[in-house]
Amino acid sequence: MFKKILIANRGEIAVRIIRACNEMGISTVAVYSETDKEAMHVKIADEAYCIGKTSVKDSYLNVQNILSVAMHTKADAIHPGYGFLSENTDFAEICEEFGITFIGPSYKIISKMGDKSNARDTMKMVKVPTVPGTDGEIEDIDEAIAIANKIGYPVIVKASAGGGGKGMRVANSEDELISSIETAQKEAQNYFGNPMVYLEKYLEYTRHVEIQIIGDNYGNVVHLGERDCSIQRRHQKLVEESPSPALNDDLRNNMGQAAVNVAKAVNYNSVGTVEFLLDEENNFYFMEMNTRIQVEHGVTEMITGIDIMKEQISIAAGEKLSFTQEDVKINGCALECRINAEDPAMNFIPCPGKVENYLSPGGIGLRIDSAVYPGYVISPFYDSMVSKVIAWGRDREEAISRMKRALNEFVIDGVKTTIPFHKKLMDNETFRKGNFNTKFLEIHKDLFEN
Amino acid sequence: MDLLFHVHKGGEIVNISVLNPGLLTTIQDLGRNGYQKYGVIVSGAMDTYAMRLSNIIVGNEENEGVLEITFVGPSLKLEKGTLFSITGADLSPTINGKKISRGRPVYLNKDCILKFGSCITGCRCYLAVAGGFDVPKVMDSKSTYLRAEFGGFKGRALKKGDILSIGIKNSKSTKIIKKLEEIKVKDDFVASSWYIKNFMKQNVESTVIRVFEDRQFQKVSDESIDKFFSSKFNIDTRSDRMGYRLSGEKIELKEKLEMISEEVSVGTIQIPPDGNPIILLADRQTAGGYPKIAHVASIDIQKIVQLKPNDKITFKKITLEEAEKLYFEREKDILELKKSIKLITI
């Protein structure tokens, strides 16, 4: 087992990692930017080192300084959290070269899955359904037109190296297709330095359902059920829940098995999430695989009782998965609301500032993951997350009513937050019925206004 | 309709124009290996350590051809888009009159003139260019075999008016350039703030060269062995790429020896009839008929080749095992440096 882990991240995920390390008796090294001097993860780590100026590029992505600290403190491993360096193949590879374990899948797997169009090829190999589209990247325009006609409009052009909603364009006809390809290529070149794109059928009315999987270095892979993340705004998740109101046991097993097959096909050896699109006929299609721990992992932890973070660390240290698929039991229902320092009434504009008063809710069935404390200044330079509120109930109704209670108890003064939006959402009829898809927030704009 | 498909990231092709060739400027790589049996010498860079580092710094393969610059440096016109590094001796390099430091990558935003000035320390420096020198390989090598007039650039030292074309940069080099471009500088060139220390400090008095016994060590007289390890030797003016001749105490054998030519390598110390030791270097012959008293530890070759005529050396005896250990340590260091450079580009 590792003796010391360096956390190459900040905010609530850094706190999450340190908590797991504390439970496992592993000592922790925090790194921080000048602005994050008073951050919680710095306060609770065993050692902390400043690694750069405010901007992410100068600090949390400053691999030289980060590795310098790792070597100096003799850390055995680096946990990259999510975002930042967590899916940076070069970083994962160089950690290995310096003899430091990168807590995540091997860099070859990250590379394989990170190339979206390549990932589709892997899916085909394991007979996991993918959204109908091109085989690999678009090499010439005639081929693209032919395939678009075959799969039927509307189609979506996506960047191979892409993500986060960038480098994507929808085309409703052949005319639109050509300009969509051009635009998507330009955007892809600008954002990701790679203009290669591929085509998929554009599925408008889908739910975003993802499967949590964990694999170890010995070929054991299990899935921990799904999370429904359809409540999204501009491809950013706002609410996640498990189980998905749209899944029955059969569908859950099929999707779970498909995700496990994908993971086994690439010898996946860490925690990961396979994202699917679920259409109105309950057909599921592979969308992409995230080769890191995710923000919403806590939802799965609440319904399975499994500590995914500790499991990820153990696996990285070479231990076998501590449970089998049979051991995994889904219990009750969990719901997560991401509370951000944003004003929902003003287009979710970020509202950084000093949190004067902070009192998080408590009581049965609640888990609050946060790095905020009274007096803490939320910086405009990093993400605007304040807190993740996770409510558990024996059924969905109870989870929702607990979430409502939690949101009512929560006191955050000094900055505007998205709590009013989440409160309204909990009262929304469609949401309560569980009958929604990714277009939900586009339709229900009333939830944003005051 | 003009669709972008995969953009080849080779970058522009650049040239180097020779305005003034300097004293002895040749293209060298790590030498021609496997051809001594045909009577073809190895050649290659004299200071392989500095030469390898110069390539590593610009992202080239270690064995890529570089310019070996001796004593008096050349005057070269380098084009916009050139990424280069200088390692080894300090021959006061300047770009458009501005002093530049060794051991770091330098990227040109404009066409520039690279000049050299006084010899501050050492005598041989190495200029590596990202993409390497686009000259044909002769027997697997770009090294210049001066006496036989082949290899390198037309088999000779550079002359005024020569134009050298540079090969296409690889992805490592383009990554290094990308990082340098992030340092927004309005100058003609941008250099990294980091550098690799390669040049070993030289003692003004004399340089200690570590050697181990060679094949005919036992044939040398006891008094000569004592002299060999206790006296100061002078680097003779008749020293060149073939070898360094030493003057000082004469080394004598126990008795006259008729030898059949044997193998020799870089660092072999021969005792010719006149008793003045010769340290064999890059352009040595493929076999030698003189007794071999000792062999310079590989790690100290870089010290010797940076010495100039009239510099002094003393010999220190170590074992072959110790020499190997030092060699492995330095190879480890080079690997570490390569990793560090890779780290920079992430």
Added chain:
Amino acid sequence: MINIDDIEKIVRVVDKFNFSHFEFQQENSKIVIENNEISKTVINESSKAETKAFDSKAEKAINEEVEEINEENVEKKYIKAAFTGTFYSVKEQGGPSFVKLYDEVECDTVVGLLEVMKLFNEIESGVQGTIIDILVKDGEFVEYGQPLFEIKSK
């Protein structure tokens, strides 16, 4: 009690004026400095604040000097680490330091080296002035932003 800052100030003053003997008493503490060597004995004694100087001419100068050091409007700047790595005060192992205490520096004077993962960076002063304090030792690991030198700038 005399604290370490006070002791430093006193030692600087004494060093500058080359006294052969110097005593300083304040409440429970006393400092005695002999023969320009920085070998001091701090003795706890109860007595009133008292300053004795064997060179009366210098007494006034000392007061002025101490006052100057205490002045708030002296421009004190810091040279800070631009990387997280190992600080070196010397160019070669066993060689001389780049700079010493009280050296005058220009903006581009190299005051030390910062090594990060085997690559060296020269630390330039960035400020014109006098080095009044060296805050790190040769071979010490430093963080980004850590003050390395204190400069009294012009």
